[in-house]
Amino acid sequence: MTLLDPVWTSLLYLAAAVFFILALRGLSSPRTARRGNLIGAFGALLAVVTVFLSARLDNIPWIIGAIAVGTAVAAPVARRVQMTQMPQLVALFNGVGGGAAALVALLELSHTADPWVRLAIVFTLLVGAVSFAGSGVTFAKLQELMTTRPIVFPGLPVVMAAVLLAAVGTAVAVVLTGSLALAVLLMVLGLAAGALLVLPVGGADVPIVISLLNAFTGLAVAASGVVLGNVLLVVAGTLVGASGTILTRAMAAAMGRSVAGILFGAFKGGSTAGSTAVSERPVRSSSAEDVAVLLGYAQRVIIVPGYGLAVAQGQHTAAELALALEARGIEVDFAIHPVAGRMPGHMNVLLAEANVPYESLKEMGEINSEFRMADVALVVGANDVVNPAAKTSSGSPIYGMPILEVADARQVIFLKRSMRPGFAGIENELLYEPQTSLLFGDAKDSLAKVLGAVKAL
């Protein structure tokens, strides 16, 4: 087989890189996003075909077989997964990408004696392994294979510091000696560091961690591009690294906290002092019919969805309720907090699945001034993102996080499973306010009852 000449190879890789940039740009608007993603997929296909045509490769049947296996495993899962399980799937795909980058770097070690290339190899190994193990633990937490609460044990920071120091020492040794055994040790240390990094992170902070690990894998891929001297990998990895960094920072800003603060534990578990002292106070519990009357005779309703909606799979019922209210001439919007759910933009995906047009999904900055004009704010399975403690109590772990100002609405209705505080474990003062009523139960059941009652009005 005649090989593609190097100029053509470079041009085709350049084209693939341009397609990736166009893909990311397309993803910035709902109108162009789907086409953008297809452009990206085309770029990836082009790059894979190019590699087969441009380098003299052995083992081609094996490689094609491995690609077939990977596709056969991933495509059906990606096609069938429920939208509520999207965060763990993204975490999983991210992890395997990081793992692949680490393995590629490991195998390239014996092909080079250049210390700079070895430096890129140890970077890829370490960051790829951190991403693999970190994503694995994140997956286990989201899939509830393990507890979603932060796992901390005494001496965790010391263990973490020891692992990182050992990793740096091993990395230096690998760069100097090129020893494969030490490289494997470095990978194991990376796996340990990844797990230790994510274990102390609580449920509410998982979106930020997924986004951060995504950036990590991007950087590992970019470094592997340096190892292989492949510009496409450098460009693609760097793009992902940069976009992941921006997303992580945007999410952290939405929580009013620093990325470091999240990783190194402001949410160190448990509820804050005083939360048990106030929980004896009475709340106004309400029936589905009462809620239906409040909603049905309002002029403006704002629905605030949270993770509880995702858990209960209530997005379709919520969408139906919105339609039923709109049929009565009521203006209905959904207020989306940037960190509601377990993934950046999680609520948007769920409600889009339920056919809610994206114009009805309002960002926090856009909708916060409108709660003042709303007759009813209906909070479905959300807690921390509407908790005024973020503004008022400086000792609270969520202090400083911007919240949705539901307290400004004339009436506030909470659909909750129980009085249990949210993931951050903080009592919500809003539940005891005079304008608040509560309807207890699974979010989907409650929504269905309210929907029935609204239709019967």
Added chain:
Amino acid sequence: MDGMSLLTVTVLAVFVGFEVVSKVSSTLHTPLMSGANAIHGIILVGAIIVAGQAADPWVLAVALLAVVLATANLVGGFVVTDRMLHMFRARKDVVRQEATGKEEAK
């Protein structure tokens, strides 16, 4: 490619990445993350090169594992992003879809 050119490309790519992504609305944060996730699956190219150069069966086995993982990342990432984006509709599209749905029901 020499180190200096690679560095140039990297730095430029950082700026392109920041520039392209910084204006994305939070509505699309999940597809953006998932799409970026798919793009780093392009490590498949690296895995194929390594597997294609493998002479030792152990090296080949590890390289093929990397190929499987990278393919899962690449294919799964693009498929899942496409599925997600398929659901994002503008108001007029939703109305149109409901109208055709009703006609079919008749």
